[in-house]
Amino acid sequence: MALPLTHDDPQQLGPFRLMARLGGGGMGTVYLGRLPGGRTVALKTMHERIASQETFRSRFQLEIDAARVMGERYGAEVVDADPFAAIPWLATEYVLGPPLDDTVALCGPLPERSVRALGAALCAALRQLHRSDVVHRDLKPSNILITAFGPKVIDFGIARAIGDQRLTSVGVTAGTPAFMSPEQAMGAEHTSAGDVFALAGVLIFAARGRGPFGSGQPADLLYRVRFAEPDLGGVPAGLLPILSRCLSKDPAHRPSMAELAGRLNHEEGESAEAEFTDYLPEPALAEIGRRATEVWQIRPTRLPAPPGSVDEAASRPGMSRRKLLTLSGGAVLGAAAAGVGTYAWLNGKERQGKTAASRRTSTARPANVPSQAVWWTEVNSADETFTPMPVGDLILVMDDNGLRGLDAKTGEERWIRKWVSWQLVSDGERAYAFVPKASSTEGLSIHSIDLRNGSPQPLIGPFPDFYGSRVEQAQPLAAADGVIYLAARTRKGGKSSVDNKEGWHVMAADLRSGKELWRQPFTRTYSPEPPNSGLVANAAGTRLALTWPMVDVPTEEQDAIGARDTRTGKVRWSWKLLREPLDNESSLGPGQLVADDERVYFGTGQLWAFRLSDGDTAWTFGEGRDKGSFQESMRPYGRPAVKDGVVYVTEGSRGLVAIEADSGKLLWEASLGGMPNIDVTPIIGRKYAYAAVGGNAKISAVDLRTHKVARTVPIPGNFDGAFVGHARAGTLVWMSGDFVCAVPFE
Incomplete structure (x- = not known):
């Protein structure tokens, strides 16, 4: 709900003219702002009295980073931000859709098919966040906005990196008791499994109009979350088994976000071509349309100064504001963030890619682009499930507008095929x-x-x-x-x-x-x-090597690997590989199965090398090795790469190892200066091996001669998915939020 500006609110923040107040509380104020070209945004600022405190600034920066990671597809797109200003501010798209709690109040409990579609979309959103090792920690109905294109997750004010304990005591309630995980309620680490717990509570709320632990005083709610069984009365029978598992008090017993998505995906007989609007009740669609009209009728109005007060608005550099969407009893930013996408839908038009002028309002290097980048190109919400593809002199990337062909040497866009x-x-x-x-x-x-x-x-x-x-x-x-x-x-x-x-x-x-x-x-x-649930192949010599996850196994503890004859298609061999007990991600994405003319390589509890000819084990690597400090029940070996007779693979928390392909003998090992990301395949150049470190926070280049880290590329906001090398252009390319970036590849 738009409210008049007060007498001391600023006229403008950055390039944005302030139109109205949307909410506020103890941390800051939320404004409605507009660019000269007409684009409407939600602006968050931090109150002056706390802006000088480093802890709060750090949290504000993390909120910006988490919002960038989520991106436009699943959250409110970050249009611009200045976390270093005297009064930090963040501008995001203005989402016209209502929050989920308002939607349920308007429409009543949602049908099961609607809850399934909502849940599957939210799983995709949270998986994108978790891939960057960030957890939300305050998932609840008011932090989920319902739009014509799908739900958007907002409010990352208490999000944080997994394992980061630095920002736990900042004087605000960390989370909402009714939707906290038990581990969060008792002050323990809230991992991605905690977001699974919270998501189940949100879906139960959507399905019946109330959460699994009721309402009441915070202390009572925290006790129920920790010790009481959830109330599941009225939950549709088809959803009951999987949502019950999600609410297990033990995080290890909850399903992964990938499994939850698979169980929620549309019921048998549902069209895979259905749009999200097909699952929304008519009153919800009407409310989206109403908000789309209402936002253009808002005109700036300002309350007069109270008698005897001094109007300081003209002399102040910026105004307060910070997060309050729904932090802990603060005012709710009801419709905060995108208008353009919903407006186009309401008019029956194809969504158009935003121009660089409307998307990039700052002339500074974008926040997701490192200083070492030789080029970067802005796209429209990059599809992180599509790894950049080197083809000829181009890099192909996919975003919300379609398939783009970029010059691999300069980043210049050669063409775009929309909506493919x-x-x-x-x-x-x-x-x-x-x-x-x-x-x-x-x-x-x-x-x-x-x-x-x-x-x-x-x-x-x-x-x-x-x-x-x-x-x-x-x-x-x-x-x-x-x-x-x-x-x-x-x-x-x-x-x-x-x-x-x-x-x-x-x-x-x-x-x-x-x-x-x-x-x-x-x-x-x-x-x-796709991704990570279909066949993945690599044609090498006379064999078509194949792998796929054994998703029909209830515990999801197996992968399969095999080979067919490239001349006849007949199966030559096929084996099952046990996963580690807590590993749900050892299956590969497109292009990630590694083979040479003799062997195919696969990383799980060990690094396996299978002969392509007959499937016999050529060698294994890793048994009995010290793999560093990590959970023993997790997969210690990542996705390997092979080049010039050497196999490269990340190992546990130790770093990168190089193994002779013919014998399985260790050639050398290198520390990467941080925890390696075993889900990202190393890329091997002429001089360096490149590996992901610290989630997707940086890329380390290991000198192939000295076996030492020669340089490190920090990735602000992290990179999505994987990165690729384009040898002809000499660039290493990745996607990060709304940008495709490249550094030298040697």
Whole structure:
């Protein structure tokens, strides 16, 4: 609800003209602001009386960093910020949708299908946050805004890095008792499992209008959270088993966010093409529309100064404000943050990419870009599930507007193909995509991407006996030596175009002639849902190496790895690999299965090398080694890389090890100057091996001659997903929030 400005509120903050107050409390004030071009934002400031305290400034900086990590897709986009100003401020997009608690008050308890769609989207949002080793710690209905494109998570005022204990005593309540995790309620470390607990409480609230631990005094709520069983009466039967597990008092017994997402994803028979609006009740849609109209009717008004007061507004450098959305009994910022996206939807228009002028209001180097960067390019909410792809002289990236082709040497945008949902593979020189057809009768086609303009060119097919109208009906696996390999679903054996688990084949087609070379059926059901849940392949020599997570195992404790003959498609061998007890992430994403002409390599509790010819174990590495300080029940070996007869892999908390590919013998090891991220594959150049350190907070370059860290690139705000090297352009490229960045690659 917009309120008049007070007599001592500033006229302007940075380039933003203040229009109204949206909320405030003991920490700061929330304003509605507007740029000269019309863009509306929510502005947070910190009260002057606390802005001089380093602890509060550090927390404000962390809030900005966490909001950047979340990004526009799942949160309120950071438009601009100045955490170093005399009065720190943060400008985010102004989200027109109502918070979840207001939505439930307006519509009543949401149907199960709506709760599932909401939960799956929130899982994706929180996984993005957790990939940067940041936890929210205050997830509750008022911190979730409902928009036409999906929910947005806001208010990162008490978010913090996992394991960071420095900001625990700042004079405010850390969290909301009704939605705290038990470990947070008793002052222990709140990890990503704590956000799982809180998310379950939010979904229960959405499904029945009240949380699992009721209401009342904070002390009573904290006691119930720690010791009482949750009240699950009225929770839909289909949601009860998974939400009950999420509310386990023991964090180790809760499902991972990935498993929760899989269990929540749309019920059988739901269309995979459904938009989020299809799951919203009509009153919620009407409220989004009302807010979209209302925001443009706001005109700045200012209350007069109280009698006898001195109006200091003209002489003050900026005004107060800080976080209060819903920190701890403070006023709620009800509709804080985006208008542009929702406005376009309400008018039936395609969402347009924002111009650089409207997105970047500061001329300074963006916060997500390190000082060593040789170039950076702003995009529209980068898709962190799509690893930048080197192809020819380009780097391909995906964002909310579609597929972009960037010059790998300069970062200049060559072209953009808007609103594509293609799956791509590359052989290094060309990129190939499965482009779904408008009609379900046209069959499966594969296109090549014209690197001059991004247009898809028909290359293979159509194959009328394979489905080809929906993105989940085929999956390009690999392209090598003039052949493309696919997982595709035939009309024979599949129950319908909606039931997407049966009738699957692995097939190969010649990239020059377009002729199908072979197809072989799966021996089990299959439902690819990239990333990290479908087949991942690498074609090497006469073998197509494959891996996939054994998601049908209740405890998710197994991965599978195997090989098919590239000439016939027949299975030559297939093995199961046990995961470590708490490991849910050893499965690989597209392009991450590593093989040379002789062996395929896989990291779990040990580093495994399997002979491609027959699947026999060539060697293992790691048994009995001191892997440093980390949980013994977690996976100690990361995703390996191989180059010139050497396998490189991150190990526990120790750093990077180099192993002879033929023998499995340790050649050397190097400390990385921090905790390695085992989920990011090292990238090997001519002079250096590059590895992710400290979550995704920095990249260390290890000299291949001296085996010492030669330089470190700190990544402000962390990087998303993984990074890649473009040898021809000499750049190492990653995505961070709304930016694609590059440093020299040697």
